[in-house]
Amino acid sequence: MTATSICFSEFIKDFEKTLKQLFHETADIDQLSLERGLPPAMMKEILSKKPLSVAIPEEYGGRGSIVKECMAILAAASYESLSLSLTFGINIALFLEPIAKYADNSIKKGIFDRFLEHQNMGGLMITEPDYGSDALNMRTINKALENDYQLKGTKHWQGLTGLADYWIIASRKENDNGELGRDIDFFVADNSIPQQEVIVEELFDNLGLYMIPYGLNKLDLIVPAENKLQPETTGIKMMLDILHRSRMQFPGMGMGFIKRMLDEALTHCKNRTVGTGNLLEIDQVQYQISRIQSAYTICSAMCARSSKISGIEHNLAVEGLEANVIKAVVTDLMQESAQLLVQLSGANGYRISHIGGRGIVDSRPFQIFEGSNEMLYAQIADIITRMMKKQKEGHLFTFLKEFPLTAGVSELFKSELSFTINGSLSQRKMIDLGKIIGRITCVGYVLDLQNKGFRSDLAENCVVTVKQEVAALLASFNADNTVRAIEEYTANSSWLNFV
Known part of the structure; x- marks a missing residue:
């Protein structure tokens, strides 16, 4: 029986059971999360359940790119590991869905087969060292050859650096006069082919999300013409469609994570005795847990909304308002939920091996990547x-x-x-x-x-x-707040001079 022939309720139940067994019986997720990367044998067993089949169209052997299934997989993963969920999120929203929607039909089957049968993974390269959120001024170039394109440039902070088998790479056309075009082009690179191999120059010491490698990537590739993604109108609108869809599916990653924060908080406060009662009897504790429950409720509603509007059949290029609302609010709620759990857990929460302490560090970059929340x-x-x-x-x-x-x-x-x-x-x-x-x-x-x-x-x-x-x-x-930073602040500001 294949993953695609199983009803989704059984599929997700089996996947959740597998994660629980791997992370709590075969190994200890609290200790695993302190190590860089995930043991290959464990990742192989997780991918053997074909979780990424949810983002592959039925005609290519997948479950059909149904948003609610994609988000349910993300939620199941994030209940156990936010890093694992983000790994799936990168593959689903930033690679498989764009391939399903924009790739040339001649390359789709080969890519999807390798995901289903050979446990391949893929990611997206946009960000550059000097052009973070300013993607429209990126300097990675593409130049048309006879039957191919040459790509040259530098990318950094791509999740799955050195681990992904495929990359979708954003670049700008280099004109005959050496100037770069205003539009954005996207190309698929197959890392198993020497001419298309992305060179990892450095792996970063990212503060959290230890399971996911990030780094600096050097590009000097030759890719076939058919590897260019085909926009419906312009490349910039294609990029917006991809990024807005990704932002709208953040609640899938937030759902399991916030539920875990809530479950851990309730369990701890029920079992923690203070005086003649437990922590749950304290008014401030009730308030703090109610805030995590509010986050759980909002995230649930976001998942329902996103399931309705963010499928690949929709063009989301002009849906920036709603995409920004969903991404910014849910990531704020993720960070606050982790902070509240740590506060409720006392000293034990202040450990990187504690789900709350780790949750603070792992959820923090969600407020920064794919557009910082202040900007959104x-x-x-x-x-x-x-x-x-x-x-x-x-x-x-x-x-x-x-x-x-x-x-x-x-x-x-x-x-x-x-x-x-x-x-x-x-x-x-x-x-x-x-x-x-x-x-x-x-x-x-x-x-x-x-x-x-x-x-x-x-x-x-x-x-x-x-x-x-x-x-x-x-x-x-x-x-009325127009306070500005005082750059030369040291004169007359040492307290020792006034005691």
Whole structure:
């Protein structure tokens, strides 16, 4: 019986059982997570269950690129290991889905066969040492030859550096005059072919996510013309479609991770005796756990929303607002959940071998890669304020009650949102505004899920928690704060001179 012939409920149940056995019986995940990489034999056994088949179309032997199945695999993995889940996330959202949508038909079968039968993996190369978030100014070039393309450049901080069998590589066309074109081109490189081999110049000592190798990659490749991805319109829009889809599927990685933080917190607080009772009887503990439960609820709603809108049949190039909301909010919630678990766990939580301590370090880069959250929140606010100006509407509540993503939930925040935005806002206030809009949008997702039967007590508690958070963000937004860093701060600032 093949993985694709098994009903998904059995498929995911078997996968979860395999992970539990490998990480808790065969080995100790708490100790494994302290080592660089995952033992090859263990990764081989995990991949033998064909988890990546969820992202491969049915006509090529996969399960059909169904988003809810992809996200369920990510959630199952992240409950045990955020590193493993990110490994799958890279393969699914940044390689297999782009191949399924944009690759030439002549190369699809060979690639998908190697994933299904030979446990291959793939990743995406965009980021360069001098051009992090500024991808449009990348300097990796491609030059057309007779039947091939030459790719030259340097890439860094790609997950699965030195481990991936395939890479999708972003580059810009070098014109005859030596200048680079404005559009972005993507090419598939097969690392098993000498002319297409990516040279790893350095492996980085990444602070967390030890299972995933990151590093500096040198490119000087010759790839066949058919290895060029085919955009529907432009390469930039293809890149946005790929990145927005990836951001929308972050909640899959967040789901299992946040659930694990919640389960660990509840178990510890039930079993930890303080005086004549346990930690759960303490009011502040109830508050802290309720915040993790709120994160669990929001992430659940995000998974449902993403399952509906982020499949490869949709073009997400213009869906930056929702993609940014989902990615930024869920990664903030992941980090906060880990911080709360460590606080509740006391001294034991302050260990890299503890799931909470490790969770802080492993979830932190999620707030940075694929667009830092500050940048994404500012973009959210920019999109909204531009729309408001276009409609000549300055009152935030009046606008949001008609805006599709917030129309169904804005009444809950009427008193908080009843103010007018006059003139341009500083970047720090744009970030606050983006956070506010992001959290209100997520409450809309929660209410939609509640209407489908999701338990109402979790949804109602979540609304209360988010309202409190929005109130705090509004206080920051309304505060008169134009403080700037003082570069030459050392003169007259040593306390020893004043004692």
